[in-house]
Amino acid sequence: MVIRRPTLLIDKQRALHNIYRMKTKADRYGIQLRPHFKTHQSATVGEWFRSAGVEAITVSSVAMARYFADDGWSDITIAFPVNLREMDEINELAERITLHVLVESAETVDFLANNITHHLNAWIKIDTGSHRTGIASDRPEEIRAVAGTIANADRITLKGILTHAGHTYNARSKEEIQKIHEDSTEQMRNVRAMLSSERFSGIEISVGDTPTASVAENWDGIDEMRPGNFVFYDVIQYFIGSCGFEDIAVVVACPVVAKHGGRQEIVIYGGAVHYSKDGTVDEEGRKIFGLIADHVSDTIGPVRSGSYVRSASQEHGIVKAAKDLFNRIKQGDLLYVVPVHSCLAMNLLNDVYTLDGERVTHMRSGL
Amino acid sequence: MVIRRPTLLIDKQRALHNIYRMKTKADRYGIQLRPHFKTHQSATVGEWFRSAGVEAITVSSVAMARYFADDGWSDITIAFPVNLREMDEINELAERITLHVLVESAETVDFLANNITHHLNAWIKIDTGSHRTGIASDRPEEIRAVAGTIANADRITLKGILTHAGHTYNARSKEEIQKIHEDSTEQMRNVRAMLSSERFSGIEISVGDTPTASVAENWDGIDEMRPGNFVFYDVIQYFIGSCGFEDIAVVVACPVVAKHGGRQEIVIYGGAVHYSKDGTVDEEGRKIFGLIADHVSDTIGPVRSGSYVRSASQEHGIVKAAKDLFNRIKQGDLLYVVPVHSCLAMNLLNDVYTLDGERVTHMRSGL
Numbered sequence: 001m002v003i004r005r006p007t008l009l010i011d012k013q014r015a016l017h018n019i020y021r022m023k024t025k026a027d028r029y030g031i032q033l034r035p036h037f038k039t040h041q042s043a044t045v046g047e048w049f050r051s052a053g054v055e056a057i058t059v060s061s062v063a064m065a066r067y068f069a070d071d072g073w074s075d076i077t078i079a080f081p082v083n084l085r086e087m088d089e090i091n092e093l094a095e096r097i098t099l100h101v102l103v104e105s106a107e108t109v110d111f112l113a114n115n116i117t118h119h120l121n122a123w124i125k126i127d128t129g130s131h132r133t134g135i136a137s138d139r140p141e142e143i144r145a146v147a148g149t150i151a152n153a154d155r156i157t158l159k160g161i162l163t164h165a166g167h168t169y170n171a172r173s174k175e176e177i178q179k180i181h182e183d184s185t186e187q188m189r190n191v192r193a194m195l196s197s198e199r200f201s202g203i204e205i206s207v208g209d210t211p212t213a214s215v216a217e218n219w220d221g222i223d224e225m226r227p228g229n230f231v232f233y234d235v236i237q238y239f240i241g242s243c244g245f246e247d248i249a250v251v252v253a254c255p256v257v258a259k260h261g262g263r264q265e266i267v268i269y270g271g272a273v274h275y276s277k278d279g280t281v282d283e284e285g286r287k288i289f290g291l292i293a294d295h296v297s298d299t300i301g302p303v304r305s306g307s308y309v310r311s312a313s314q315e316h317g318i319v320k321a322a323k324d325l326f327n328r329i330k331q332g333d334l335l336y337v338v339p340v341h342s343c344l345a346m347n348l349l350n351d352v353y354t355l356d357g358e359r360v361t362h363m364r365s366g367l
Numbered sequence: 368m369v370i371r372r373p374t375l376l377i378d379k380q381r382a383l384h385n386i387y388r389m390k391t392k393a394d395r396y397g398i399q400l401r402p403h404f405k406t407h408q409s410a411t412v413g414e415w416f417r418s419a420g421v422e423a424i425t426v427s428s429v430a431m432a433r434y435f436a437d438d439g440w441s442d443i444t445i446a447f448p449v450n451l452r453e454m455d456e457i458n459e460l461a462e463r464i465t466l467h468v469l470v471e472s473a474e475t476v477d478f479l480a481n482n483i484t485h486h487l488n489a490w491i492k493i494d495t496g497s498h499r500t501g502i503a504s505d506r507p508e509e510i511r512a513v514a515g516t517i518a519n520a521d522r523i524t525l526k527g528i529l530t531h532a533g534h535t536y537n538a539r540s541k542e543e544i545q546k547i548h549e550d551s552t553e554q555m556r557n558v559r560a561m562l563s564s565e566r567f568s569g570i571e572i573s574v575g576d577t578p579t580a581s582v583a584e585n586w587d588g589i590d591e592m593r594p595g596n597f598v599f600y601d602v603i604q605y606f607i608g609s610c611g612f613e614d615i616a617v618v619v620a621c622p623v624v625a626k627h628g629g630r631q632e633i634v635i636y637g638g639a640v641h642y643s644k645d646g647t648v649d650e651e652g653r654k655i656f657g658l659i660a661d662h663v664s665d666t667i668g669p670v671r672s673g674s675y676v677r678s679a680s681q682e683h684g685i686v687k688a689a690k691d692l693f694n695r696i697k698q699g700d701l702l703y704v705v706p707v708h709s710c711l712a713m714n715l716l717n718d719v720y721t722l723d724g725e726r727v728t729h730m731r732s733g734l
Contacts, residue, residue, distance in 0.1 A: 004452045005430065038681055060682045061636075063372065080682055081624035083636050084699035085371045104625055107698060132683060133625055133634050166680070257448035258471055258500055267500050269428075269450050273714050277645040313533070314405055314710055315427045315447055316499060331474060332451035343681055347640050348715075364731075 001357040003334060006274040007253045008345060011300050012354040014249035015231050016048055022213065022230055023052045029219040034058050034077060036208065036228025039343045042352070042362035043071045045231065058208070058226045062086045062093070067363050069097050076100065079164070079208065079226065081125070081133055082108050087115050094118035102162060104135050106149040113153035122150050123162040123206060126191055128184040130166035137163075137187040140194050147200050160204030160223065161191055168211035174241045181212040189221045214242040234342035235291050236280050245303045251293050251336040252345055254317060256329055264326050266319040268335050271312045275337060276344035282308065290337040292319065298355060300336070309337055368724040370701060373641040374620045375712060378667050379721040381616035382598050383415055389580065389597055390419045396586040401425050401444060403575065403595025406710045409719070409729035410438045412598065425575070425593045429453045429460070434730050436464050443467065446531070446575065446593065448492070448500055449475050454482050461485035469529060471502050473516040480520035489517050490529040490573060493558055495551040497533035504530075504554040507561050514567050527571030527590065528558055535578035541608045548579040556588045581609040601709035602658050603647050612670045618660050618703040619712055621684060623696055631693050633686040635702050638679045642704060643711035649675065657704040659686065665722060667703070676704055 019035075026033035035049060038060040046068065049057070056075040059065045062083065065076045077100035082090070093099050100121040103109050112120065124146050127134035135142045143161075150158040165184040171177045188205045195203050206224035213227035214237075232250040233243040254270030279289045290309035294301040306322035319335060329335065339345040346352070352360040386402075393400035402416060405427040413435065416424070423442040426432045429450065432443045444467035449457070460466050467488040470476050479487065491513050494501035502509045510528075517525040532551040538544045555572045562570050573591040574580075580594035581604075599617040600610040621637030646656045657676035661668040673689035686702060696702065706712040713719070719727040 002452075004450070004456075005428075061372075080636070081634060083371070083622050083624050085369075085622045089371075105698070108625075111698075131630065132678070132680065132685060133627075136629070255450050255452045257450050258475075260500075262503070263498065267448060269447070272643065272645065272711055276639065277643055277708075277711065278639065311499070313499065314714075318499060331472070331478075341644075344639055344644065347681075 001353060003253050004255070005351060006255075006270040006349065007351040007353060008349040009251050009253055009296060010232070010352065010354050010360060011249040012048070012356065012358070013299065014247065015045065018231050018233065018247060018249060019049055019052045022227065023054060026225060029222075031219055031222055032056060032224040034206070034224050034226050035231070036060070036079065036226050037068060038064065039228040039231055040346055040362065041067070041364070042346070042360055043068075044360040044362070046071060046073065058228065062089045064363065065093055065099070069093060074098060077123070077226070078102070079162070082112065084108070084111055091115075091117045094120050100159060103146060103150070104133060106146055109146060109149040109153060109156065112156060113149075116155050118155065120156050121159040122156050123160050124158070126161050126163045126188060128163045128165055128187045129180070130164060132164070132166055134163065137191050140191075143191060143195070144198060147195055147198075151200070158200065158203070160206055161188060161195070162206040163188055164208040165212060166209060168209050169236065169240065171211060171240050174215045177211045177215045177241060181216040182218065184212070185218070185220070185222060192221070210237060211240050211242045229343060232342040232346070235288070235338055235340045239280060239282070248300060248338055250342050250345065251296055251300055251338055252290075252349065253296070253334045254337055256331055256333045256335055258331065259326070259329070264321055264323065266321050266326065266329060266335065268317040268319055268337070269315065270317045270337055271315045273314055274345070274348055275312070275339040276341060276348060277312055278341040278344050280340050286310070288340070289317065290339055292325070293336040293338055296336045296355065303338070368720060370620050370622070372622070372718060373637040373716065374718040374720060375716040376618050376620055376663060377599070377719065377721050377727060378616045379415070379723065379725070380666065381614065382412065385598050385600070385614060385616060386416055386419045389594065390421060393592060396589075398586055398589055399423060399591040401573070401591050401593050402598070403427070403446065403593050404435060405431065406595040406598055407713055407729065408434070408731070409713070409727055411725075411727040411729070413438060413440065425595065429456045431730065432460055432466070436460060441465060444490070444593070445469070446529070449479065451475070451478055458482075458484045461487050467526060470513060470517070471500060473513050476513060476516040476520060476523065479523060483522050485522065487523050488526040489523050490527050491525070493528050493530045493555060495530045495532055495554045496547070497531060499531070499533055501530065504558050507558075510558060510562070511565060514562055514565075518567070525567060525570070527573055528555060528562070529573040530555055531575040532579060533576060535576050536603065536607065538578060538607050541582045544578045544582045544608060548583040549585065551579070552585070552587070552589060559588070577604060578607050578609045596710060599709040599713070602655070602705055602707045606647060606649070615667060615705055617709050617712065618663055618667055618705055619657075619716065620663070620701045621704055623698055623700045623702055625698065626693070626696070631688055631690065633688050633693065633696060633702065635684040635686060635704070636682065637684045637704060638682045640681055641712070641715055642679070642706040643708060643715060644679055645708040645711050647707050653677070655707070656684065657706055659692070660703040660705055663703045663722065670705070
């Protein structure tokens with residue numbers, strides 16, 4: 001395989017290791033692993049999950065549900081508030097697979113009840129602190145009202161309550177992640193107890209996010225976990241404390257196109273349209289858009305200390321390089337950027353391969 | 368046209384107005400307008416430029432040059448440092464069109480001289496302060512050395528010197544933009560004078576960037592301008608002072624999927640994979656990922672004051688909404704997000720239409 005343009009390379013052995021480790025953990029606690037496939041959006045990577053015994057998945061859009069349903073997945077949760085404008089597509093999916101949707105208002109449930117033509121499973125989205133979507137866990141009346149509306153709907157089953165503790169992304173240690181997990185799962189258990197004390201029984205609890213799924217060891221009362229990013233991990237997860245650098249399974253190979261000795265900077269072909277404009281802050285307080293893997297052969301080499309992507313414009317990346325890296329590298333060489341956010345890099349890049357040169361097909365393949 | 372998913376809508380009349388205004392300005396000063404097509408990457412929008420008499424264009428990758436060459440454009444500058452790994456593609460292009468490339472080291476020129484099979488025009492990239500790429504204008508010996516190497520190469524013509532004053536993006540007023548423009552063009556004139564005093568004659572000067580092209584009125588000695596973003600503009604250009612809100616020609620139509628009364632927030636289907644993770648800071652110091660157009664009909668309505676996208680995750684956007692907007696909007700409605708960076712939104716969205724419902728094809732169409 002000759003790399004000419006920015007190309008996403010997946011360390012398949014590491015990705016498989018990440019998948020099997022998470023599946024083993026879920027099995028150990030008797031929890032269903034329903035991985036989030038928005039990270040890879042890939043039929044090829046989906047096969048790797050199948051090989052580990054995964055049968056149920058999570059996606060973030062109706063289009064993605066369709067893509068994976070076409071690939072033979074028959075139990076899919078769309079972990080995104082129902083988009084009323086895609087009712088036809090939702091009906092079409094509900095007819096051929098076991099479909100789960102998220103609701104957080106009686107208004108949505110009413111709309112579904114009036115428009116659904118096949119059976120649906122509904123999960124009430126609970127906000128345990130991330131404040132993105134969901135009903136706050138301390139609003140029992142709202143939660144009860146939604147549950148009641150579902151119970152009255154003919155073709156909708158109230159399957160459970162679901163949360164995404166996205167505020168773990170602000171954590172910077174395993175201890176912080178665990179604290180958020182304890183707090184978040186405690187809220188979920190309380191909501192279930194409240195619902196059970198009414199007429200709602202058999203309510204399951206589903207929780208998501210890679211940091212807690214990677215780190216937490218208390219899963220009392222949890223029925224399902226939906227991490228996604230863990231298959232690849234990335235710089236954000238590494239900084240949060242969800243993984244080691246040696247767990248990261250993706251890099252973007254970028255051709256070196258210029259060097260600037262005065263600033264000790266390397267210009268690469270690889271920017272915002274290749275690994276996104278998502279940045280993070282390193283421990284020295286610098287804004288960075290990627291780290292650099294020392295080398296890539298049969299696996300992804302260690303992090304190159306002192307080197308990082310300091311700026312990303314549309315097609316350019318500017319790499320601050322440690323002296324030895326700067327001296328060694330020359331125009332036409334490849335630099336291996338570890339993306340800040342692997343989900344966004346995967347979404348952007350059409351050219352995706354394993355380190356062995358196996359083509360990885362995904363939703364955007366073909367362009 | 369029924370909008371079901373996040374969709375980029377172009378106000379074609381405004382885009383045409385932006386194109387004609389810039390072309391008229393360039394003509395008035397006797398400068399060639401060589402617009403940067405990385406903003407739209409679209410054959411359809413390219414036609415709008417053709418209708419205004421534009422014949423030469425700029426692109427940011429070899430793949431983009433190929434796309435537009437296939438669409439009949441025969442005079443293309445790849446405004447990106449030469450990627451040695453794409454030599455075959457460069458030769459293939461040089462055979463069929465008038466191709467211009469950027470060089471900033473004797474090493475690259477040597478490589479080209481040894482590998483090029485057809486005629487190439489070379490521009491020496493000068494850094495006038497943006498510190499992304501190029502040779503600093505105060506390094507005459509380096510510039511002279513590259514010019515000398517080009518002069519000795521058989522199939523390469525030294526066409527001129529070229530800069531991108533990207534530091535205008537830090538400006539926040541017309542005066543600041545003009546000051547950077549004066550300084551940057553003065554450096555370019557000095558570099559040309561230096562080269563002319565040697566044996567290099569007929570050296571042209573090409574400058575880029577939308578802020579100076581939109582605002583500056585002193586073009587003494589400049590031969591070519593390469594703005595790109597001006598066809599659409601966006602929130603960043605509006606904040607810089609390059610345009611009024613009424614010049615912005617793109618919005619992303621996003622379905623409303625949830626409302627949160629306590630926080631007065633609207634959740635939209637539309638996030639980082641639709642308009643990118645590029646953010647900016649508004650005058651109140653808030654990080655924002657988009658503004659909201661009040662409405663969209665035959666044109667894009669005025670900005671909705673007090674409302675903005677405060678957070679963008681993969682598929683979600685969280686809109687802080689002014690009270691009247693919050694009360695009026697309901698689930699299933701559309702919100703119109705004015706992107707922070709229109710080039711990145713256009714790169715991400717497959718569904719692109721004019722307000723009249725005309726389909727706009729671009730490099731990523733078909734997925």
